[in-house]
Amino acid sequence: MSFYIQHGYGKGQKLQNLSGSGNVQGVILSPSDEELIAMKQTVASCNDLRLRVLLDPQTYIYSATPLGSAKRHASHGLEFRKLHWSQEASSINRVVQAVEDAHIALDIFDTLVAPTILQPSFNDVWTPLALQYARAASSLWGGPRTIVTVAIDQHALDSWESINDWLDIITTLDVRGFYVLVQRERTTYPAQPWSPERLANLMRLIYTLGAVNGYEVIWGYSDIEGLLGIAAGATGIASGWNYGSRVFSMNKWYPSTGGRAPASRVDIGPLLSPVRAVGEADTLFESEFRDRLFTAEQVSHFSASSFVGWSRSNAQEEHLAKLSKRANMLQSVPDISARVEFLVAKMAEADSLFAEISKNGKVLDPVYARRTESMRSALEIFRVGENL
Missing domain, CATH: 3.20.20.380 (Copper homeostasis (CutC) domain)
Incomplete structure (x- = not known):
């Protein structure tokens, strides 16, 4: 692990x-x-x-x-x-x-x-x-x-x-x-x-x-x-x-004076991003993208419960559970080159989905797409730098 x-x-x-x-x-x-x-x-x-x-x-x-x-x-x-x-x-x-x-x-x-x-x-x-x-x-x-x-x-x-x-x-x-x-x-x-x-x-x-x-x-x-x-x-x-x-x-x-409570988020696997539950995930859930973005477990949960009721504790545990699963699945791939290829494909899939979602008028924080674009570029630079 x-x-x-x-x-x-x-x-x-x-x-x-x-x-x-x-x-x-x-x-x-x-x-x-x-x-x-x-x-x-x-x-x-x-x-x-x-x-x-x-x-x-x-x-x-x-x-x-x-x-x-x-x-x-x-x-x-x-x-x-x-x-x-x-x-x-x-x-x-x-x-x-x-x-x-x-x-x-x-x-x-x-x-x-x-x-x-x-x-x-x-x-x-x-x-x-x-x-x-x-x-x-x-x-x-x-x-x-x-x-x-x-x-x-x-x-x-x-x-x-x-x-x-x-x-x-x-x-x-x-x-x-x-x-x-x-x-x-x-x-x-x-x-x-x-x-x-x-x-x-x-x-x-x-x-x-x-x-x-x-x-x-x-x-x-x-x-x-x-x-x-x-x-x-x-x-x-x-x-x-x-x-x-x-x-x-x-x-x-450093000392902090506090601030607003962080927003609850939902981890959207194909987007490799935890998006805001209210204002982003709920909009995607009610769209034609639902079955492409949400797991069967998420569909079952949010069909019965509102996104407003999705607590920060739920969000925190879901994100870490999914991240740990992704990390272990990736580590099970024995070859470094194959791991890189796998992630490049996942980032490309996410980039395509972000573009399609935007084209269909759904508004997401642009930082999500910029992060996957950045990671995809880094993978390519790494691959060239180490001759993989």
Whole structure:
């Protein structure tokens, strides 16, 4: 299996409900969203459900500008002062030890996720510090137990030459794998389309780490675009029920004054998009596109219940259930080239449907079509770049 739930606030029964599908491999815990005592209960529940448990120590928030904060980090021993690129080795070791202690406090021993900082690029003053955190964790914990965190800004993906130079160094590490996070600038949902070139470079990075060098690679906060990571050779992707757990951004760790409650959405498989339940999905359901877009289960449900009554909890669980199923189905295709071909065809199908829906006068948020167009372009660039 290849899908992880990106844990967040307000889990309710979601872990139990989603694990029952058989498509969820594990959970990536967020210490900013649960105190230690509550999280120990979450770990125990995950163990009962036979879900793999990983802990994201989230140390990268203490290297961001402005500095991030998380009020629950203190209970895990993970609240640090600002991490600076000029840190001494003794300071690095103290952070690594604190992260190990946080794992031990939660009875997580098999696989430990290493601390890191947020890298603006792959060739600036922060890059050596990130490498030192990885080396220190591997030295203290042992390579087979260590998953290195790679937290980068999306602009770091602009230069394949810089990425390739970094890969030459990072692939010398004796570690189990990598947990990859890419900071996006805008956090509206659905997320704005990726630059195809950046997304293709991320795929090439994942391909080099996973398919070429045999590391375990998990792309966190990845949502639907994570399927491209699976196509490129990622062993896992992670996404959460909250929108903030589907897009990686430092905004999650900055004070917020709140806002409107997010709209409930319905995951439309052929469109590879979760569209608004009221104003989009209901319009499509009453159109000639119903049987082409909705599953038999969805048709049965919405024939008996209104879209207005479709709760956010329903929407969250449906989206993650469908995304996990897609990820595992794609990973079952053994050949990278075949995975890419499969996704290109799915994106082309979605693009055609969007065009047909628009031609018939149905109005959808244009971001959906722009996302699939972006992903389709990225797949083509990746295929050419790696001669697949």
